[in-house]
Amino acid sequence: MINDLLVSVMLVAGTFFMFLAGIGVLRMPDLLMRMHATTKAGTLGAGLVMLAVATHFLDAGVTARTLAIILFILLTAPVAAHAIGRAAYFVGVPLWDKMLKDDLKNRYDPDTHILGNPDDDKQP
Amino acid sequence: MSPLSWNLILALIWAAVTGNFSGANLLVGFGLGYLILGFALRDVPDFARYRKKVPRLFLLLGHFLRDLVASNLRVAYDVLTPTHYMRPAVVAVPLRAKTDGAITILANMISLTPGTLSLDVSSDRSVLYLHVMYLDDEADLRRQIHALEDRVLAVLE
Amino acid sequence: MLEGAIFLSYLLLSLALLCALVRLVRGPTLPDRVVALELMASLTVAFIGIYALNNDRPAFLDVAMVLALTAFLTAVGFARYLEKGGHRGDQ
Structure with a gap:
């Protein structure tokens, strides 16, 4: 009974965060802000759903697999965001015009793919 | 050998001695091993640092x-x-x-x-x-x- | 109560999938579509998790694990492809 209550709360909370990730990806004005929604809300949402599955079955094998999935999502979601963000700068994805500043603009070397740092400007 | 691997070995020994290799029991073994290492080897620099890290x-x-x-x-x-x-x-x-x-x-x-x-x-x-x-x-x-x-x-x- | 929660979860996930699908179709650029696809993959992972829970079949969790793995590889693969060249515009 208590178990079912816990499972229900985690399921609804997790899927609600994933729903917010969906809304976010639809409404946010540019790519980087959409990635905010998918990495954070997607990670916690999938994590909560997997925790709910582990709580429902209460079995060592299932718990091990759900923990593996959670750990994997925690490790990979930010890495995927980094890879896509980096690619976006190479492709030249238009960003929101209300951005306050963009330190990364023109920092990538288009030929060598080396990323410089802000100190480069100070040198002649 | 690093303090972490010693601690893992102690956890495995605990699980073997109690005859129960479930995750919860391994965690108990890890905790006990950490306490033992932190107390018994507190004068060894490597282990003293390990004690603070966990x-x-x-x-x-x-x-x-x-x-x-x-x-x-x-x-x-x-x-x-x-x-x-x-x-x-x-x-x-x-x-x-x-x-x-x-x-x-x-x-x-x-x-x-x-x-x-x-x-x-x-x-x-x-x-x-x-x-x-x-x-x-x-x-x-x-x-x-x-x-x-x-x-x-x-x-x- | 659990039945109700499962129904509500399916509903929320379906709505989220619909949102991601709209973003996938609308774009406007290829990285936007990759982000939408990645979100759809993690939504599907959650979907499979709830399906396994609802039908008492933990074997489906293996599918969820493999899907999470391949979705990550897809995203990184797309990103590398875009970075190293390929077609830049979306039209």
């Missing part, structure tokens, strides 16, 4: 979980309010962590904390580029990242 790891995990929940509430707020309140920016933050592992963990934790998303590390590893949702005070942002970096480095180095 609580820091749990502190880091606790901060991380709190940040993850907070960042989701923040995303929920962002998604449901009009977009014109947002002040996004890409900011360069100086980086002190030098090893691949420390930078990866720090960047992942930044991505999962409120309002920030790590984009890339400069090729000379001196700067981390972040995307922030609300840039109110750049100095304050740098301070937050600095504090998080301190907690990561306390565990890893």
Whole structure:
């Protein structure tokens, strides 16, 4: 009974965060802000759903697999965001015009793919 | 051999002696092994450092979980309010962590904390580029990242 | 109560999938579509998790694990492709 209550709360909370990730990806004005929604809300949402599955079955094998999935999502979601963000700068994805500043603009070397740092400007 | 592998061996021995290799029992064995190592070998420098690292790891995990929940509430707020309140920016933050592992963990934790998303590390590893949702005070942002970096480095180095 | 929660979860996930699908179709650029695809993959992982729970079949969790793995590889693969060239515009 208590178990079912816990499972229900985690399921609804997790899927609600994933729903917010969906809304976010639809409404946010540019790519980087959409990635905010998918990495954070997607990670916690999938994590909560997997925790709910582990709580429902209460079995060592299932718990091990759900923990593996959670750990994997925690490790990979930010890495995927980094890879896509980096690619976006190479492709030249238009960003929101209300951005306050963009330190990364023109920092990538288009030929060598080396990323410089802000100190480069100070040198002649 | 490193203190961590000693501790793992003690956990395995505990599981073998009690005849129960379930995850919970291994955790109990790990905890007991940590107490024994921390007490019996407190004069050995390696083990003394190890004794301090484990609580820091749990502190880091606790901060991380709190940040993850907070960042989701923040995303929920962002998604449901009009977009014109947002002040996004890409900011360069100086980086002190030098090893691949420390930078990866720090960047992942930044991505999962409120309002920030790590984009890339400069090729000379001196700067981390972040995307922030609300840039109110750049100095304050740098301070937050600095504090998080301190907690990561306390565990890893 | 659990039945109700499962129904509500399916409903929320379906709505989220619909949102991601709209973003996938609308674009406007290829990285936007990759982000939408990645979100759809993690939504599907959650979907499989709830399906396994609802039908008492933990074997489906293996599918969820493999899907999470391949979705990550897809995203990184797309990103590398975009970075190293390929076609830049979306039209």
